[in-house]
Amino acid sequence: MKKLSKLVKDFLDDMGLRPEQTDDEKDFKIGFRGDNGDFSVLITVDDAARRIVVHTACPINVPKERLQAATELVIRRNCNLGLGSFDIDMDDGFTVFRTGMKIGRIDLDSETLLALICGNFWMMDNFLPAIASVVYGNMAPQEAMAMLEDEQGQAKEVPEDSSKQGRPGKQQSADGRTAPKKSQPASPQSH
Numbered sequence: 001m002k003k004l005s006k007l008v009k010d011f012l013d014d015m016g017l018r019p020e021q022t023d024d025e026k027d028f029k030i031g032f033r034g035d036n037g038d039f040s041v042l043i044t045v046d047d048a049a050r051r052i053v054v055h056t057a058c059p060i061n062v063p064k065e066r067l068q069a070a071t072e073l074v075i076r077r078n079c080n081l082g083l084g085s086f087d088i089d090m091d092d093g094f095t096v097f098r099t100g101m102k103i104g105r106i107d108l109d110s111e112t113l114l115a116l117i118c119g120n121f122w123m124m125d126n127f128l129p130a131i132a133s134v135v136y137g138n139m140a141p142q143e144a145m146a147m148l149e150d151e152q153g154q155a156k157e158v159p160e161d162s163s164k165q166g167r168p169g170k171q172q173s174a175d176g177r178t179a180p181k182k183s184q185p186a187s188p189q190s191h
Contacts, residue, residue, distance in 0.1 A: 001105065001107060002107055003047045004045045004046075004047050004050060004051075004052060004103060004108070005025050005026060005045045005047050007107065007108050007113070008028060008043060008045050008052065008113065009021065009025075009028065011110055011113045011114075011117075012028060012030065012043075014110070017030050019043070026044060026045050026046065026047070027042060027043070027044050027045075028042070028043040028044075028045070029041070029042055029043075030043070032056075032121050032125075034121065034122075034124075034125030034128070035125055036125050036126075036128040036129055037059050037125065037128045038059060039056050039057060039058075039059060039121060039124055039125065040056070040057045040059075041054065041055070041056045041057075041117070041120070041121055042054070042055045042057070043055075043117060049102070050102060050103040050104055050105070051100060051101065051102050051103065052100065052101050052103065052116065053098065053099070053100040054098070054099050054100070054116060054117055054120040055096045055097070055098050055120075056096060056097045056120050056121050056123070056124040057094070057095070057096050057124075058094075058095035058096065058097075058124060058127075058128065058131060059128070060093075060095070060128070060131060060132060060135055061092060061093040061094055061095075062088065062093030062095060062131070062135055063093060063135070064093070066093075066134060066135045066138075067088075067090065067093055069134050069135075069140070069141055070088060070093070070095070070131060070134050070135060070141075071088055071090070072141040073130060073131060073134050073141040073144050073145065074086045074087075074088050074095070074131075076141055076142070076145050077127065077130075077145065077148065081123075083099060083119075084097060084098060084099035084119075084120060084123060085097070085098055086098075086123075086127065095131065096124075097120055097123045097124040097127065098120075099116060099119065099120045101116055126148070127148070129147060130144040130145065130147050130148050131144070133147065
């Protein structure tokens with residue numbers, strides 16, 4: 001059975017994402033450009049526990065004066081999610097979307113990794129206009145949630161084929177520019 005860290009590294013390399021990897025080879029950092037913003041993604045792999053956790057950082061740190069409204073939006077959004085959650089740090093407004101998977105004894109295929117990693121990224125990209133409206137536009141959380149709803153009144157989930165819609169765009173460097181051939185991916189804030 002292959003090490004999870006090797007499977008994830010091979011998958012990211014095959015996608016052309018050139019992740020920055022920590023010395024202990026358990027964290028992979030990637031920058032993505034979405035439809036609504038630029039994002040830092042941290043993928044943490046625990047080979048011993050056979051677990052993968054993905055965090056996509058919101059590029060907006062919520063200021064204290066909008067923290068209550070943004071937290072209400074996060075809670076409302078989490079209520080309808082089937083997988084993953086939005087987390088907000090009550091001290092500094094740092095917001096992420098988090099998904100995780102305990103793998104067990106199976107080998108992951110690229111379709112599952114695509115859903116886990118790109119689905120995570122897509123959720124944050126989709127959520128960004130709503131949180132920006134609450135933080136910068138002083139929109140009420142209920143109104144921002146309405147922006148996220150489809151015709152049936154249900155909050156949007158990751159599209160069934162997230163490999164096309166919501167797939168990461170060009171890789172970004174830490175300063176937001178399209179990464180050159182030798183990438184310097186954006187790194188999530190450490191928490």
